[in-house]
Amino acid sequence: MRDIPSLALLLGPAGLLRRHALALTVAGLAGVGASAATVALLARINVALHRPAGPLGEMALAFVGLGLAMLAGRATASALSNRTGQTIIRELRLMLAQRILAAPLDALERYRTHRLLPVLTGDVGMVSGLCLSLPMTVVAASVVLGCVLWLAWLSWQLALLVLGALALSLALQRWAQDRAMLRFEAARDDEDALHKAWRTLGDGAKELRLSRGRRRQLLDGRIARHADDIARAQVEAGDLFALSFEASAALYFLLVALVFAAARWWQLSSEVAGGFVLALLYMKGSLDQVLGFLPFYARARVALGRVNELGACFANPEPGQVSDEPPQLLHSITLQGVRYAFEASEGAASFALGPLDLQLRRGELLFIVGDNGAGKTTLLKLLTGLYRPQQGRLLLDGRPVEDAGRDAYRQLFSPVLSDFHLFEELPETERPAAERDAAAQAALERLELAHKLTVQDGRLAGTDLSTGQRKRLAMVHACAEARPVMVFDEWAADQDPAFRKRFYREFLPALRAQGHTLVVISHDDRYFEVADRVLVMEGGQLREAPAAPTDVSRP
């Protein structure tokens, strides 16, 4: 089991609760004030029950005054805690999104993207619930405390008896909580695995329909197994809490009986005994609220652990993400003695690239070719600044690209990666939006997508597309962005022969003529002669290759 982390994210020096300490203190004080008014009201009722009635008007005034104070205190506490809770949730969501966006790509790849969503939705929701319910639980706890103080004022011996019972009840809950946390932790691990299976339901929909075996594996082997494990862990944890809760409830009624017996034993007045019974019965609701909060708190601690873990994984942001300086490529981009190795994962040998040298000259059309797994995409990630070289240097026009300048450097590139994501909106550019939209519309026509899609206010509206058409649409986005360096990772792989030919013989030369520098990963050796240079990747090493002779009669 992983360690249950501290509440640093909420209570640490820069914790979210600390930042709202004033509002939360005011909410807490208002709640405590309301509790004091409640206890005073109880005391008045007790007096009214056991002593001859005083002037009615005075009594009514006291009741109304205390009732109003209670109402105002509770309403203030509730409204303030609700607003502050919602603000904290918003800040937590933004903080996590910013951290993920600012994290180095390899940190995100190591974390595994399927683990992000359960944290960002389920765990953040659970932590949000904790923030929202915490202040009102504090109010309930202060009602209990107020009642105990009043009882101590009535009879310290009986109050000690009550305190003893409360301590026993809390110890029981603590016992249940410690054991339940282990189950909640195990259930949360299963939630991650289950989420991965949910993704398979959508991503593998076609394969699953074509294979009963795969369906069985997914449903029985993964979904049912994890769902069973989660249900078992939650039931066991729920049983533990229910057991301790019911034991506390039984103890409570035993306490009321004990109070009666002790009052008789110590010959206490009926006002004292009545006050005790009244207070005990009244504070039962608040006590239940506090005890009922504990199971929720236990689950929220586990969720908070995951949120903390995510925050910690991405706690080292890349510097310089908000540089306004527009990047320029005047002569060349150079990789000098660059080396990059992936961390070895269970049982698999790690892949290491380099040390290698490469110079990409402005305006050139460079092909990178090589076998599957040779390291072409890894090289592209180093060249585009997505990965930081572990050794060696990346130079822009002879000047090293340092950490602070890497994000600005990355703005030189418009990529179409092999595992590209299709955004709904066209990217923001330095150019006016109308110019960008016109470039996108022209690209739609060139790529024969204009009958499927139109550009509307920077968005691309239209029907669903085939795999090859989606790749073309990714190119439309790159053309609309039109950065100095355009990068295509096996773009032509999904295109029909005629379009593939147009890509190599028409589009690439046209983009080069417009002044773009082009890096193309390709397996299409029949078009290598289009390139100014062809480099071969082999086992993480790079070598120059002469362009292959071309048979222009082939498509």
Ligand SMILES: Nc1ncnc2c1ncn2[C@@H]1O[C@H](COP(=O)(O)OP(=O)(O)OP(=O)(O)O)[C@@H](O)[C@H]1O
């Ligand atoms: N995030 C990662 N973590 C660990 N290993 C990785 C990671 N990404 C790639 N690799 C490994 O690095 C090696 C090179 O991968 P890369 O994607 O660069 O190859 P490639 O030449 O582009 O292959 P292909 O032509 O099949 O796309 C492979 O052995 C791959 O398993």
